[in-house]
């Protein structure tokens with residue numbers, strides 16, 4: 001088991017290296033650079049720059065150097081813990097990101113917990129009560145959950161909350177806490193605001209997960225080991241929870257890996273609609289303004305999260321499934 | 330076995346049907362038999378004739394949409410299991426009347442009637458150790474702590490001839506060979522000393538040599554513990570090795586019953602005869618084709634009227650066999666047959 005984990009950990013630097021190249025070239029892909037879009041912005045507001053100024057600006061940000069030099073310098077700085085300065089915000093990227101990263105992680109984890117806590121019991125109930133009224137009810141509900149775009153749900157809920165309760169559900173803080181330093185009151189205020197976006201963001205995933213859980217469990221319920229457990233005289237719900245549920249959840253564990261980054265990136269539209277101070281909208285803005293170092297840093301963090309997520313789910317899976325542990329060693 | 334003894338299990342006119350959208354499958358359709366203490370009863374018949382459903386009905390683990398629609402399953406629990414016997418004068422409980430998932434039935438399943446399934450590979454959970462699953466059975470039915478349960482589990486594994494039982498407790502089923510796995514399954518089934526063991530084709534999934542070992546093991550355990558066994562197989566050779574009494578089943582009904590010697594030496598029912606002809610023997614000339622039973626088993630939805638075997642029967646009498654369903658009737662000291670060649674008693678309908 002330890003050997004298995006160490007093997008995975010040794011792979012980490014290699015993966016991150018590959019991802020850094022990937023991140024860098026992806027953000028370089030759109031034509032032009034920050035200066036181009038800066039000039040366009042200036043032009044839109046009526047002013048302009050001469051060629052010398054432009055060249056000076058490019059030289060200042062190192063944009064006139066060959067691509068690989070730019071990459072090496074960028075990676076070199078990142079290794080030293082320097083994520084660079086945002087060209088757009090004129091503030092250190094680390095500062096910009098860390099503020100939002102914490103909120104994003106909090107929202108992501110809450111969404112994740114909500115999804116599992118709701119989907120797994122629904123899946124178990126539907127499978128063990130196949131074709132019952134509630135099974136049909138959940139099936140219909142799940143179809144709606146999967147088919148409705150998340151931002152739509154967000155808009156409808158916002159409208160309902162505003163129309164009937166007179167509350168505005170945008171943002172993650174009440175006005176008096178937006179720029180306040182961290183206090184107990186601010187944490188409570190955050191939690192009061194966080195659950196609704198978590199529910200909105202989690203609805204789609206919940207519906208999907210419940211459907212997969214139902215299908216997996218239905219498969220497992222027909223397996224001979226379930227009949228054997230029955231023949232041993234175990235009570236029905238005990239044996240269902242101990243054997244088939246356990247085996248039906250195993251394949252879901254591996255979804256945690258890609259679920260983590262999905263929550264972060266998939267929430268861009270919802271975060272914009274709900275005006276959440278999370279990372280998604282920041283990445284969107286960085287990309288449109290060609291704020292390449294900020295965008296690169298964020299993309300790299302996404303990749304890091306994907307790697308960590310995969311690592312966590314690999315470890316969980318090996319811990320839960322002895323067959324996988326055996327294969328690896 | 331002595332015939333004066335009272336049976337431990339007495340099944341009367343059992344009917345278990347599956348209610349599907351396409352129609353009703355009469356998987357078991359009026360089956361009666363007795364199992365005496367210490368007796369090994371074999372059930373033979375082609376695939377799909379209802380052998381498994383019969384014993385699953387006894388265990389009350391028939392899955393939906395299947396249901397016992399009629400009949401009685403009288404079982405005689407141990408004296409100690411007194412609570413079960415409330416309201417019964419003769420010491421029998423009708424399992425068919427119990428709630429399948431209720432406390433009474435669960436106290437019998439695994440403790441008094443145990444199952445050895447066909448595929449030990451699939452019948453063990455792949456993510457729980459063998460020890461965990463054996464101890465679980467012991468803890469369910471016996472008032473012992475975990476340490477004691479482990480000790481008993483190791484003892485059972487040793488009893489079925491598994492080397493290094495302490496280590497095997499921590500093993501997973503897929504780490505064992507087929508033979509050891511089936512032995513572990515037997516150990517689990519015997520962990521609470523059941524009085525009736527149901528073995529549903531326990532040797533189909535393993536090779537012939539191992540099969541013989543497992544059969545010998547079952548035989549000796551059966552004698553040690555004076556258990557009764559219901560042994561299902563479609564291999565008549567295996568029946569000859571292990572059973573004392575044989576039930577020949579076809580399409581949910583019993584065609585013939587009797588002691589193994591009589592069934593093998595003078596089979597009465599045309600189906601039994603056909604079945605016996607289809608097994609290879611040392612007397613069969615090599616390079617001749619093994620005779621197979623003519624025709625094929627009818628689809629479960631359109632069971633033929635009258636005797637279920639008549640479309641394939643070489644001795645069928647038109648106007649009788651295709652009109653009326655023969656009852657299983659004793660025709661000599663030992664054997665009972667449901668065939669109009671031997672008697673006229675038919676089901677009234």
Ligand SMILES: Nc1ncnc2c1ncn2[C@@H]1O[C@H](COP(=O)(O)OP(=O)(O)OP(=O)(O)O)[C@@H](O)[C@H]1O
Pocket residue numbers: 347349354355356374375376377378379380381382383392393394395563629
């Ligand atoms: N879950 C089920 N749903 C519908 N029909 C079933 C179900 N289980 C069994 N049957 C039907 O009941 C009949 C008897 O099946 P059973 O499993 O008892 O046969 P068997 O004699 O044990 O055969 P085999 O030798 O192949 O194990 C079959 O026709 C089968 O189609």
Ligand SMILES: [Mg+2]
Pocket residue numbers: 380381382529
């Ligand atoms: Mg069967």
